[in-house]
C-alpha cells in the first residue's frame with residue numbers, strides 16, 4: 001500500500017467514526033477562586049477508550065467507561081487562574097478531539113451567597129406559571145410542541161424574565177427571598193413515561209433534569225439566571241435555588257448509558273420502586289435491607305435514582321452544586337427529596353458547601369407531618385447513626401398541617417401549640433420554613449370551609465410565629481386550586497393576553513385586593529419588628545378558640561392574640577414572661593382591636609370572633 005493511500009485510510013478513520021467524539025463537558029467552566037481546586041471532569045461522547053488528556057492546566061486520574069462513552073479525569077485550576085478558554089485535547093490511537101473548558105471570573109462575595117434566616121420572608125415561584133417575560137422562548141425550536149396554556153401539564157410560557165419584571169411587585173409585597181422550582185434543563189420532548197388521562201405530559205415543573213449544567217430553554221439561560229440573582233439582590237431579595245440530587249429525569253442520557261456501572265441504583269430495566277418507608281431511616285431497629293427501597297428505589301418508579309455511594313456520583317453532584325453557587329451568586333438551596341439519598345452524602349455535601357460559602361444555607365424537603373422524623377434530618381448534631389446531616393433546616397410540614405386545619409376551620413387552634421410543643425426535638429426550630437401551602441398540595445382556598453379571612457389569619461400566624469415564613473405564589477391573592485397540577489395555575493396578569501392583571505391593584509378583584517393588602521401589611525409588620533422575626537416565643541393562653549403568645553427580643557416585643565372562635569370573647573391573657581409592665585397600654589398594630597391595658601399581670605380584652613390582634 002502506498003503512503004498516500006495509508007494516509008487516506010487514517011484520515012477516514014478519524015473523520016468517519018473510530019476517533020474520539022465529545023458531546024458534553026461537565027463542568028463546562030469554573031470560576032477561579034482564592035484557593036486551587038481539583039475538579040473531577042466528566043466528558044461524554046464516543047470513541048474515548050484509551051484516551052489521553054492534554055490541557056495547559058494540570059490533568060490526571062483518567063478513567064474511561066467500558067463503552068468508551070464517558071471519560072473522567074482530574075483538572076486542577078490554580079488559585080487566581082486568568083479567566084479564559086482552556087481547551088482540553090482528548091487523543092486516542094484513532095485521532096483527537098477538543099473539549100471546551102473555560103475559567104470564569106469569580107463573582108465578588110459581597111451581597112452574594114448570603115444564606116437565609118428568620119429575618120426573611122420567602123416567596124415560592126414556579127417559573128413556568130408566574131409571568132411570561134419573553135414570549136420568544138415559549139415554543140423553542142429544539143423542543144417544539146410542548147407549549148399549550150390550555151393543558152395543565154404543558155409549558156405555559158412563564159420564564160426568568162417574567163420574574164425579573166415582577167421584582168418590584170415582590171419587593172412591595174414585603175418578600176425578601178425567592179425560592180424558584182428547578183431551572184435545570186429538562187427533556188426536549190413529551191414525557192411518555194408519566195402519563196395521565198390527557199396523555200403524555202411535559203416536565204414544565206423542572207424536576208426531571210436532563211442536563212444539570214444548563215437552564216431549560218423555556219425559562220432562559222444560565223446567564224439569565226445570574227442576571228435574575230443580581231437584580232433580585234439589588235432589590236434586597238435573596239434567591240434560593242431548587243436542586244435535586246436524588247434522581248434525574250426519565251430522559252437523561254444516563255438512563256441508557258450510565259458513566260459508571262454503579263452510577264444509578266439499578267437500571268431502567270431492573271430497579272426497586274421507592275416505597276416511601278422514610279421512618280426506617282431514623283429507626284435504630286431497622287436494617288440496611290429494610291431501608292433499601294427508600295434509599296435506592298426509583299421515585300414514582302420512573303426517575304433514575306442516582307447512587308451517591310459511588311464516589312464519582314458524589315463528586316459530580318457536589319461539584320454541580322458548587323458550580324451553581326459560584327456561577328450565579330445564589331444565597332441558598334432548597335434540596336428536593338432529601339430523605340432518599342444517604343445521610344452520609346448530605347453530611348459531606350453540606351460540609352463542602354460550608355467550606356466555600358460559610359453563610360450559605362440549605363433547606364431540605366422532608367415531606368412528612370411527624371416532627372420526630374422531620375427533626376431527625378436537621379443538622380447540628382449526630383444522630384443514632386453517627387451522622388450529622390449538616391442540613392441547616394427543613395420545611396415545617398407538621399406545623400403546616402395544623403395551620404391548614406386550624407384556619408381552614410376543622411381543628412381547634414390549640415393544635416398549633418400542640419405541634420410547637422415538639423420544638424425541643426429540633427436542633428433549631430426557629431429556622432424551620434413555615435407555610436400554608438406549596439406546589440405539591442391543594443391550595444389553602446381549596447379546602448372545605450376555607451375562607452379568605454381564614455387564609456389571612458393563617459398568614460397572620462406565619463408572620464408572627466417562630467420560623468421563616470413562606471408564601472406560595474398567588475396565595476397572597478387567594479388563588480384557588482386543587483391537587484397538582486390545579487394548584488399550579490398561571491398567575492393572572494403574568495401573560496400579555498390575560499384579561500386582567502392581578503399584579504396591579506386595578507386588575508385585582510375587591511376580595512383579592514383585600515387579601516393582598518392584609519398579607520402585605522402582615523409581611524411589613526414582621527419586617528419592621530425584631531420580636532416578630534427572631535423573638536423568643538412564649539405561649540400566654542391556649543384554648544380551643546384562643547391562642548395568645550408573646551415574641552420577646554432585645555429590641556422590642558409583641559403580643560399576638562387570635563380569637564379563632566365563632567363568637568366574640570372577653571379574654572384574660574396572663575402576661576408572665578411577656579415583659580409588659582402593669583400600666584402599659586398596648587395598641588393593635590395590625591387590625592382594629594381596641595387598645596389593651598396591662599394590669600395585675602394580665603390583659604383584659606374583648607376580641608371579636610375570628611380576628612387577630614398584634615399588640616406592640
Ligand SMILES: [Ca+2]
Nearest residue numbers: 134138157159
Ligand atoms: Ca416565555
Ligand SMILES: [Ca+2]
Nearest residue numbers: 186187188217
Ligand atoms: Ca429542555
Ligand SMILES: [Ca+2]
Nearest residue numbers: 295296340341
Ligand atoms: Ca435515592
